[in-house]
Amino acid sequence: MAYIHELELNKLLDHSEMTPFRWYIWILAALGLYIDGFDFFVIGVAMPLLDAQWDLSAVLKGALGVSALVGAVFGAMISGYLSDRLGRKLFFTIDIIILIISAILCAVAWDVYSLIAFRFTLGVGVGAEYPISAAFISEAVPMHIRGRMLIAGFSFQALGMLTAALVGLLVLVIFPDHIWDWRLILGAVVIPATIILILRSFMPQSIRWLLAKGKSAEAVKILRRYIPDKREEIDAVLAIPNKEIQTEMKEKLGFVVLFSRKYIRRTILASVPWFFMDIATYGIGIFAPMILAQIAFSAGGDHSLFAAELKALEEAAFIDTFLVIGFAVNFYLIEKLGRIKLQTTGFLGMTVGLFLLGLADLLSGGAGAHLVLVFSGFIVFNILMNAGPNSTTFMLPVELYPTKIRATGHGFAAATGKLGAVVGVFFLPIVKNAWGTAAVMFIVAGMTFLGFLITVLFRVETRGKTLDEIQS
Numbered sequence: 001m002a003y004i005h006e007l008e009l010n011k012l013l014d015h016s017e018m019t020p021f022r023w024y025i026w027i028l029a030a031l032g033l034y035i036d037g038f039d040f041f042v043i044g045v046a047m048p049l050l051d052a053q054w055d056l057s058a059v060l061k062g063a064l065g066v067s068a069l070v071g072a073v074f075g076a077m078i079s080g081y082l083s084d085r086l087g088r089k090l091f092f093t094i095d096i097i098i099l100i101i102s103a104i105l106c107a108v109a110w111d112v113y114s115l116i117a118f119r120f121t122l123g124v125g126v127g128a129e130y131p132i133s134a135a136f137i138s139e140a141v142p143m144h145i146r147g148r149m150l151i152a153g154f155s156f157q158a159l160g161m162l163t164a165a166l167v168g169l170l171v172l173v174i175f176p177d178h179i180w181d182w183r184l185i186l187g188a189v190v191i192p193a194t195i196i197l198i199l200r201s202f203m204p205q206s207i208r209w210l211l212a213k214g215k216s217a218e219a220v221k222i223l224r225r226y227i228p229d230k231r232e233e234i235d236a237v238l239a240i241p242n243k244e245i246q247t248e249m250k251e252k253l254g255f256v257v258l259f260s261r262k263y264i265r266r267t268i269l270a271s272v273p274w275f276f277m278d279i280a281t282y283g284i285g286i287f288a289p290m291i292l293a294q295i296a297f298s299a300g301g302d303h304s305l306f307a308a309e310l311k312a313l314e315e316a317a318f319i320d321t322f323l324v325i326g327f328a329v330n331f332y333l334i335e336k337l338g339r340i341k342l343q344t345t346g347f348l349g350m351t352v353g354l355f356l357l358g359l360a361d362l363l364s365g366g367a368g369a370h371l372v373l374v375f376s377g378f379i380v381f382n383i384l385m386n387a388g389p390n391s392t393t394f395m396l397p398v399e400l401y402p403t404k405i406r407a408t409g410h411g412f413a414a415a416t417g418k419l420g421a422v423v424g425v426f427f428l429p430i431v432k433n434a435w436g437t438a439a440v441m442f443i444v445a446g447m448t449f450l451g452f453l454i455t456v457l458f459r460v461e462t463r464g465k466t467l468d469e470i471q472s
Helices: 004-014 020-054 058-086 088-107 112-140 143-154 156-174 181-187 190-200 207-212 216-226 228-238 264-285 288-298 305-337 339-362 371-387 389-400 403-435 437-457 467-471
Strands: 244-246
Touching: 004 207, 004 216, 004 228, 004 467, 020 058, 020 088, 020 112, 020 143, 020 156, 020 181, 020 190, 020 216, 058 088, 058 112, 058 403, 088 112, 088 181, 088 190, 112 143, 112 207, 112 389, 112 403, 143 156, 143 305, 143 389, 156 181, 156 305, 207 216, 207 403, 216 228, 264 339, 264 371, 264 389, 264 403, 264 437, 305 339, 305 371, 305 389, 339 371, 339 389, 339 437, 371 389, 389 403, 389 467, 403 437
Parallel strands: none
Antiparallel strands: none
């Protein structure tokens, strides 16, 4: 059911402008995604150093790569469900605390097995951030820039990935030839995460969540801070008797409703393309420094571990800058072309980039002899990934579901995506060892093409509509 106050106050949120307080909410949500990007991808930066210290088997490398992702599956689903029931703010604090403690434990891990365990708990915190940050941003910003603000926030993940490469580069330059450099690299995130924790302690609850729970008095107090220039409009809404104006069957909470006849199409669109996209994003992204390190070894010159790792990180940092470019393209086009056109175009572009990478490995001399193809493939892949599905799969779930199950829906979609990431990170190195790099690239290209097909078949465009209009 819905009441006049809820719908009218939501309209004021949708059709007002950004204010300093709304920017404050947005930046704190975006910074959480920055931490996520760092934590997910930093393991790829540290992996060659870990391998040198512990002589890791392919299975242990895969376990290290997927442990945080497996944790993220649980974190996303649990936090999404509970934040719909208990509120966004509580879990916005809990997840950062989990991240800080886990990062410290990772830095002092005594063997590979303890590191795998601590990366799992870190992943729980990382996964928890996805649905809460997405819900907070979508529920706090005006309708006409909702897509851009979601993407601008999610782009902080790319900055986190870039920071992971730069931190690794900095540590290796300052402390060359130290086998324990990985401890500094994995633990560096504690500093920014602690700052975010302090700042988040002053955040209010989500207004839309409060209104959906019938807590209009508390919501109005926060709303006056969100849009201080709309006090008269707010008072005018409160002067109207708060009558029920829409009667529906009471909306059930939990994961079951996601698969009801009403939402099944949206759940497929929100989750399945994200699954295929994350196979590619994490399977290729986490192991890109390892691929580039192998090229560095084959290119001649200093063949020491640290020289090759340093060269690979320089190249990875260069390639990661195109992730930011991809986000910029999406930011410009998202409210012009819509979510679905960008998602389908992006999946096709990723397929092309992966084909170039596979072709480079098949040609005479291997990837090291065809650097133009290698870097072209990575650049096309990174730009089109972030201009398309890496951005839109994060955005669509919070737009496709109503407030009462918004975080649950996003949490399920994010968890499905991270299952894809587990497949990519754990199984792709095994495929690479058995059949070579080219086979990996062509298989993943098939996955991204499937993402394109599912998007076309189950498309639901949300551009230019308020969150309430999307539900009707």
